[in-house]
Amino acid sequence: MIIPTAKQIKEIDAFTISDEGISSIDLMERAAYSLTDAITSQWSTSTPIVVFAGPGNNGGDALAVARMLICGGYAVKTYLFNIASRISADCKEEAERLKSLGEGHLTEITSTFEPPELSADTLIIDGLFGTGLSRPLEGGFATLVRFINSTGCTVVSIDVPSGLMCEDNSSNNLESIVRASLTLTFQFRKLAFMFDENEMYVGKLKVLDIQLSSSKINSTSTPYEYIEADYIRELFKPRVNSGNKGTFGTAMIVAGQYGMAGAALLAGSACLRSGCGKVMVHTPLLNNNIIQIGLPEAIIHHDYNEKRFCNPISSDTRFDAICIGPGIGTHTDTSRALYDQIRRTRCPLVLDADALNIIARNKEWLDFLPAKTIITPHPLEFQRLTDCKNDGYSRLKVAQELSESHELIVILKGHHTAICLPDGRVYFNSTGNSGMATAGSGDVLSGIIVSLLAQHYQPSVAALIAVFLHGKAGDLASSTLGEYSITASDIVNNISNSFRDLLNM
Numbered sequence: 222m223i224i225p226t227a228k229q230i231k232e233i234d235a236f237t238i239s240d241e242g243i244s245s246i247d248l249m250e251r252a253a254y255s256l257t258d259a260i261t262s263q264w265s266t267s268t269p270i271v272v273f274a275g276p277g278n279n280g281g282d283a284l285a286v287a288r289m290l291i292c293g294g295y296a297v298k299t300y301l302f303n304i305a306s307r308i309s310a311d312c313k314e315e316a317e318r319l320k321s322l323g324e325g326h327l328t329e330i331t332s333t334f335e336p337p338e339l340s341a342d343t344l345i346i347d348g349l350f351g352t353g354l355s356r357p358l359e360g361g362f363a364t365l366v367r368f369i370n371s372t373g374c375t376v377v378s379i380d381v382p383s384g385l386m387c388e389d390n391s392s393n394n395l396e397s398i399v400r401a402s403l404t405l406t407f408q409f410r411k412l413a414f415m416f417d418e419n420e421m422y423v424g425k426l427k428v429l430d431i432q433l434s435s436s437k438i439n440s441t442s443t444p445y446e447y448i449e450a451d452y453i454r455e456l457f458k459p460r461v462n463s464g465n466k467g468t469f470g471t472a473m474i475v476a477g478q479y480g481m482a483g484a485a486l487l488a489g490s491a492c493l494r495s496g497c498g499k500v501m502v503h504t505p506l507l508n509n510n511i512i513q514i515g516l517p518e519a520i521i522h523h524d525y526n527e528k529r530f531c532n533p534i535s536s537d538t539r540f541d542a543i544c545i546g547p548g549i550g551t552h553t554d555t556s557r558a559l560y561d562q563i564r565r566t567r568c569p570l571v572l573d574a575d576a577l578n579i580i581a582r583n584k585e586w587l588d589f590l591p592a593k594t595i596i597t598p599h600p601l602e603f604q605r606l607t608d609c610k611n612d613g614y615s616r617l618k619v620a621q622e623l624s625e626s627h628e629l630i631v632i633l634k635g636h637h638t639a640i641c642l643p644d645g646r647v648y649f650n651s652t653g654n655s656g657m658a659t660a661g662s663g664d665v666l667s668g669i670i671v672s673l674l675a676q677h678y679q680p681s682v683a684a685l686i687a688v689f690l691h692g693k694a695g696d697l698a699s700s701t702l703g704e705y706s707i708t709a710s711d712i713v714n715n716i717s718n719s720f721r722d723l724l725n726m
């Protein structure tokens with residue numbers, strides 16, 4: 222599903238109204254009905270409800286929900302903030318409809334506001350601002366948001382937590398954003414929801430289908446896409462029945478300085494579990510026994526001249542794709558070896574972990590990376606690599622620029638990992654869970670990617686499939702072990718289930 226901007230959502234909204242020949246108030250009623258349905262399915266009529274409505278259509282939704290809840294037998298107190306005497310036409314109409322239920326349901330605030338006493342079990346419905354927020358909240362609205370956040374009550378935000386911009390929050394006033402327990406958003410995830418730091422505002426997320434025009438959605442051009450199973454499934458090539466080891470390619474993994482052999486094991490086993498024909502591991506001699514025993518299917522490519530650090534792979538080119546980085550360390554010999562290998566590499570390449578830390582110290586090497594190289598930084602590695610600011614939006618913009626200017630595939634790892642392609646498109650992943658925040662899980666991802674590259678998947682396709690499968694393997698691991706107990710090896714052990722789940726095997 223696409224992730225449109227707030228401006229594009231407005232256009233899709235307007236198109237739906239004209240195309241369907243319905244009035245905007247009827248679309249608002251449809252939206253409010255689905256909100257009410259979501260709320261009543263979770264909270265019973267014994268829950269006291271307080272609704273805060275703003276002056277725009279987000280407020281209109283809130284007023285309509287208040288009316289529907291009252292009609293459903295809930296006790297609801299509603300406050301409409303009409304400070305600037307400029308409420309939208311549909312918000313005004315919804316206020317009239319609410320008032321028509323009788324006295325006392327609606328309090329209109331035109332100047333000062335005395336916050337009501339709220340019991341701990343009160344449910345707050347936040348309909349102050351949605352996609353129409355145009356600047357950070359200040360003054361009375363900022364105070365109101367701080368009040369809402371201080372109550373300790375459960376908060377349901379309509380469409381967007383009030384105060385949160387749909388895209389860029391890098392210069393927002395972060396104290397003036399509602400911290401929702403649940404956000405009921407219309408039709409699309411918003412770009413800001415993809416950034417890890419905004420989870421504390423969004424809370425749990427539920428996307429409500431309000432049947433906006435599918436033809437308009439399909440013709441809306443946006444670089445941002447949220448990827449789910451159906452999309453990924455289409456990217457698979459059929460596996461040749463008569464294929465042999467050679468058909469499915471050889472992957473070379475350069476990993477594991479002495480003391481980090483586990484990184485080589487994890488990347489190597491993930492690679493073997495992901496379909497390539499042969500796996501070679503280039504690793505220091507001192508890792509010999511552990512790799513031979515732990516990964517008997519792999520061919521070890523010894524680093525003879527140095528016992529502890531990874532050195533050059535000599536001029537060997539008997540592989541179809543190469544991954545450099547998991548646990549290699551940043552020793553100067555390794556650094557030199559990485560430089561030589563980058564300059565020499567002609568096959569698809571994925572760089573992870575310490576390979577990226579070495580490049581971060583030699584940023585001009587970015588210019589030498591072969592086109593379509595995949596890099597897989599976590600936020601700190603990306604910060605070292607680019608000196609970008611620390612918020613998700615700024616990081617994404619820098620990743621998009623890097624991807625376009627250097628023709629790289631940048632996989633920005635996180636809860637919603639972003640895959641940035643050189644043509645400007647960005648795909649956000651839908652699988653994965655906090656159990657995967659465990660040492661070594663990035664090594665597993667690298668192993669899956671290089672396996673798909675060795676099978677001659679285009680780098681962009683390999684990146685998309687690998688990120689999705691990796692997260693899915695983590696989700697399957699969590700479904701049996703729980704998020705507290707997953708290890709990176711459990712992710713490897715669920716790669717096969719992840720393939721089977723995705724491909725209905």
Ligand SMILES: NC(=O)C1=CN([C@@H]2O[C@H](COP(=O)(O)OP(=O)(O)OC[C@H]3O[C@@H](n4cnc5c(N)ncnc54)[C@H](OP(=O)(O)O)[C@@H]3O)[C@@H](O)[C@H]2O)[C@@H](O)CC1
Binds near residue numbers: 275278354
């Ligand atoms: N998508 C869909 O199809 C559907 C969408 N629907 C709903 O519509 C919502 C969008 O409605 P919307 O466009 O009226 O914007 P909304 O968020 O209510 O705010 C606009 C008002 O806020 C004001 N304002 C802005 N910033 C401010 C600030 N910092 N401080 C103070 N004021 C500020 C701004 O005034 P101005 O900027 O002109 O000063 C204006 O008065 C959307 O989120 C969803 O809930 C559904 O009803 C139906 C289907």
Ligand SMILES: Nc1ncnc2c1ncn2[C@@H]1O[C@H](COP(=O)(O)OP(=O)(O)O)[C@@H](O)[C@H]1O
Binds near residue numbers: 659692
């Ligand atoms: N909360 C989370 N939700 C989803 N995926 C996660 C979460 N935390 C970590 N991951 C995934 O786990 C991997 C962690 O990689 P990384 O930080 O490089 O780990 P390591 O360096 O220990 O191998 C990434 O693919 C990341 O997307």
Ligand SMILES: [K+]
Binds near residue numbers: 347350378380
């Ligand atoms: K809201």
